[in-house]
Amino acid sequence: MTSRWMALLLMTRLLAAGVGVLLTAVHRVTDHDPLLILGAVAFTVASLGAFAYVPRLQLSPSAWFVDCFAALALVAASEDWRSPFYVLMLTALILPSTGLSFRGALAWGMAFALAYFAIAVYTSLDAETLESAVRLETIATHLMVPLVVVLALAYATDVLERLRGERLRSERLAVESERQRIAWELHDSAKQRVHAAHLVLSALQNQVEGPQEQLVAHALSEMRAAGADMDTSVAELRMPLEGRSVERLLDERAAQLVPASEAQITVRGSVGELPAHVAAHVYRIGAEALTNAVRHSGARHVDVALARNGSTATVEVCDDGKGLPAIRRPGSNGLRSMRARADTIGADLSFGPGRDGRGTRVSLTFSTQPDERTSQP
Amino acid sequence: MIRILIVDDHPAMRAGLSAVLRAEPGLVPLNAAASVSDLWPMLNRTKPDVVVLDYHLPGDDGLILCRRIKRQLAAPAVLLYSAYADASLMIPARLAGVDGLVSKAAPANELYDAIRRVARGERVLPPISRELLDAASAELAPDELPILGMTLEDTSVSDMAAALGIDTTEVAHRIDRMLKRLKVDIPAPRAAG
Numbered sequence: 383m384t385s386r387w388m389a390l391l392l393m394t395r396l397l398a399a400g401v402g403v404l405l406t407a408v409h410r411v412t413d414h415d416p417l418l419i420l421g422a423v424a425f426t427v428a429s430l431g432a433f434a435y436v437p438r439l440q441l442s443p444s445a446w447f448v449d450c451f452a453a454l455a456l457v458a459a460s461e462d463w464r465s466p467f468y469v470l471m472l473t474a475l476i477l478p479s480t481g482l483s484f485r486g487a488l489a490w491g492m493a494f495a496l497a498y499f500a501i502a503v504y505t506s507l508d509a510e511t512l513e514s515a516v517r518l519e520t521i522a523t524h525l526m527v528p529l530v531v532v533l534a535l536a537y538a539t540d541v542l543e544r545l546r547g548e549r550l551r552s553e554r555l556a557v558e559s560e561r562q563r564i565a566w567e568l569h570d571s572a573k574q575r576v577h578a579a580h581l582v583l584s585a586l587q588n589q590v591e592g593p594q595e596q597l598v599a600h601a602l603s604e605m606r607a608a609g610a611d612m613d614t615s616v617a618e619l620r621m622p623l624e625g626r627s628v629e630r631l632l633d634e635r636a637a638q639l640v641p642a643s644e645a646q647i648t649v650r651g652s653v654g655e656l657p658a659h660v661a662a663h664v665y666r667i668g669a670e671a672l673t674n675a676v677r678h679s680g681a682r683h684v685d686v687a688l689a690r691n692g693s694t695a696t697v698e699v700c701d702d703g704k705g706l707p708a709i710r711r712p713g714s715n716g717l718r719s720m721r722a723r724a725d726t727i728g729a730d731l732s733f734g735p736g737r738d739g740r741g742t743r744v745s746l747t748f749s750t751q752p753d754e755r756t757s758q759p
Numbered sequence: 760m761i762r763i764l765i766v767d768d769h770p771a772m773r774a775g776l777s778a779v780l781r782a783e784p785g786l787v788p789l790n791a792a793a794s795v796s797d798l799w800p801m802l803n804r805t806k807p808d809v810v811v812l813d814y815h816l817p818g819d820d821g822l823i824l825c826r827r828i829k830r831q832l833a834a835p836a837v838l839l840y841s842a843y844a845d846a847s848l849m850i851p852a853r854l855a856g857v858d859g860l861v862s863k864a865a866p867a868n869e870l871y872d873a874i875r876r877v878a879r880g881e882r883v884l885p886p887i888s889r890e891l892l893d894a895a896s897a898e899l900a901p902d903e904l905p906i907l908g909m910t911l912e913d914t915s916v917s918d919m920a921a922a923l924g925i926d927t928t929e930v931a932h933r934i935d936r937m938l939k940r941l942k943v944d945i946p947a948p949r950a951a952g
Contacts (some may be wrong), residue, residue: 571769577842577863578775584866590846602866609864641894 387480387535388440391473392430398470399426405466412461420466421459425452432476441481446490450474454497454677463502471498472531479535487539491532495525565619566665573612580605583745618666626666628653628697629688635669636686643676653695656750663723664697664748667731670720671699671744680743681704693750702741706733722749761878764807764835766789766798766824768816772863776811776840779867795819795950802828807835808878814841814848822855822938829856830931836877840870849887850895851941854910854934859883887911895941903937906930 405411412418429449432439439445453474457465457667465471475494479487502521511517582604587598623631629652636647656664668686675684681703689696717733724731729748736743763780765788767773773791780788789805792798795816802810810828814821825837838859839852852860853855858877861870873883896904909919920927 573842574769574863575771578769578771580776580864581867581870584868585782587866588868606864685917 386539387476387539388433388437389458391433391476394476395426395430395470398467398473399423400463400716402470404466406460411466411467414459418456418459422456422470425456426470440477443478446474446481448618449477450494450497454494454501456497458505462506463498463521468524472528475528475531476535479532480539482536484536484540487532487536488529494532496527498528499525503679529711559620561622565616568612568619569616570612573609576605576609580609607614618662621663623658623662625658626669628656628661631665632668632672632688635672636684639673639676645676645681645684647672647676647684647686649686649688651692652699653688654690654750656695660727660748660750663727664695664729664745664746667720667723667729667746668697670700671746675699675703675742675744681706681741690750695748695750697746699744700736700741702736703739705735706742712741720744761786761809761874762805762807763788763874764798764801764805764810766795766810766816767791767813768793768842769813772813779870780874783867783871786871791940795824798824802835807832808840809836809837809874811840811874814839814856820938822851822857822942823935825855825857826935826938836878836880838873838883849885849891850907851938852884853887854907854938854941857884860885898940899937903933903940904935906937910934 391651399422402422406415406419406422429452429700432445433449453467453471456467457463457471458465475491478490482490502524511521520736558725583598583602583605587595587602590598629649636649639645640647653664672684672686675681679701681701684699684701687696687698689698721731724746729746732745734743734745763786765773765776766778767776770793773793776789777791789807790799790801795818803948812821812828816824821839821841825839828834828837836858837856839848839857840860840861840863840865841848848860859873859882861873861883876883895907895929899907905923906919909922914922916927916930918931923930
C-alpha cells in the first residue's frame with residue numbers, strides 16, 4: 383500500500399523540484415538564488431533518498447514532521463508566499479495524509495496550512511496584498527490547496543483500506559461456507575453410505591465361515607476406519623485452528639474430555655509458534671493421543687508436556703493406565719492416522735511404556751521448520 | 760413375525776436397512792419413510808410393531824417425533840437409530856419414550872437383537888450414570904426435576920399428573936419443554952449452498 387504513495391511522492395517531488403529550480407533560475411526571486419536552488423536540490427535528493435532507502439521512515443510521524451518543516455523552510459527562504467517551491471512544499475503532505483487516520487490527516491493538513499500562513503505573514507503579506515482582491519483570493523487559494531490535497535488523499539486511502547478489508551472478509555466467508563458445505567456433504571451423505579454398507583456387510587458375518595469370515599471382518603474394520611477418518615476430516619473442516627496455539631487447543635480438548643472421564647489431565651509447556659499446517663497436524667496427533675489415554679487406558683492421570691528447543695519441539699502424552707494392548711483393537715485406526723500425520727510433517731512418533739514402566743507414553747518430536755519437501759500439506 | 764417401519768432421510772440407509780431386515784427371519788420391513796410427511800399415512804395404514812427412527816431428520820427432531828408416535832393409541836415400539844448414539848442422548852431418549860437406542864455404527868446382529876427386544880416390550884437403553892443425571896439436572900428448572908425422576912422410574916403420565924396435582928396435558932407440555940432444553944445439538948451447515 384505504501385509503495386503506491388511512495389511512487390506518487392517520488393514523481394511529484396522530482397517534477398515540482400525541477401519546475402521550482404527552473405522558475406528560480408529564469409526569474410530572479412531573491413538575492414541568494416544559487417543558495418536557494420542548492421537548498422531545493424539538497425532537500426529533494428536527501429528526503430527522497432531517506433524515504434526510499436529506509437522504508438520504515440515512510441510511516442514515521444517524526445520523519446514526516448522533519449520533511450514538512452524542511453519544505454516550509456524552503457518557502458520561507460524564498461522570502462515570498464508565492465514561492466516557486468510552493469508545489470514542492472505540498473508534496474510533503476502525501477505521506478502523512480495517507481499514513482494517518484482520516485481525522486489525523488485533516489489535523490495535520492490544518493496545522494500545515496497554518497504554518498504556511500505564518501510564513502506568509504512573516505515574509506511578505508503586507509497592506510498592499512490585503513487591499514488587492516486578486517491577491518487576497520490568491521492567498522486564500524494557497525491556504526486551501528493543502529487542505530484539499532490532504533482531504534483527497536486521506537479519502538482515497540480510507541476507501542482503498544475499506545475495499546481491501548471487505549475483500550478479505552468476503553474471501554474468508556466464501557472459504558468458510560465452502561468448508562461447511564464439504565463437512566456437511568461428508569457427514570450427511572458419504573458417512574451415511576458407509577454406515578449403510580457396514581450394516582449390510584455385517585449381516586453377512588454370521589452366514590460365512592473360515593477364511594471368508596476373516597475377509598468380512600477385515601472389510602468391516604476398514605469401513606469403521608473410513609467412518610473414523612471422515613469424523614476427523616469433518617472435525618477439521620468445522621473447527622479450523624485459526625492461528626490458535628497448540629497448547630491452547632490441547633487445553634481446550636482436555637477440558638472437553640474431563641466431564642466424561644475420571645482422569646485428571648494436565649497440559650503444560652509450549653511448542654511456540656509453528657507454521658499453520660505443522661500446528662494442525664501436531665494438534666490432531668496430540669488430541670488423538672490424549673483422547674485414547676482418557677477413553678481407553680483407564681488412567682487416573684494424563685500428563686501432556688510440550689517443549690521447544692531451538693527448531694525442534696516435542697509433545698509427550700503420558701498416562702498411568704493399563705498400557706498399550708499387545709494386539710491392536712479392531713477398527714483402531716487412531717494409531718495409523720497418527721502415523722500418517724507424523725509422516726506428513728516429517729516427525730518422529732513413538733509409543734512405549736510410561737516413565738516407571740506403567741501406562742503409555744506417546745512421544746512426538748518434530749522440526750518447527752520442516753523442509754519444503756515434507757512441509758507441503 | 761415383527762413388522763417394522765423405517766424412517767430415515769438418506770436413501771442408502773433406507774435401502775440398506777430394508778435389505779438387512781428382510782434377510783433376517785422373523786423380521787418384516789413394511790415400508791420406509793423418507794420424511795415426517797410420508798410417515799403418518801404409512802403408520803396409520805400399516806400399524807407396525809416397531810418403528811426404526813433416525814434421530815436426525817431434516818427439519819425435525821427424532822425425539823419430538825417419537826413423542827408424537829408414542830402418543831397414538833396402540834403405539835408401536837420406537838427404536839432410535841442414530842449416528843450420535845452417545846451418552847448425551849440417553850436422558851432425552853428416556854423422556855421422549857424411546858424404547859431402544861442403537862448406533863448406526865453397530866453391526867446387524869445388535870440391530871436384530873434390539874428390534875426383537877423392543878418388540879417384546881423390553882427396553883434397550885444403557886443405564887444412566889450419575890454424571891449424566893447431574894448434568895441434565897443442571898439444565899432443567901426445579902419444577903421439571905420431579906418429572907425427570909418419575910420418568911426414570913417408569914411412572915405413567917397419569918400417575919405423574921396425580922402426584923404433581925396437574926393434568927396430563929400439562930405434564931406432556933412440560934416434557935416437551937424439557938426435551939427442548941436438553942436438545943442434543945447436531946452441527947448443521949450454517950447456510951445452504
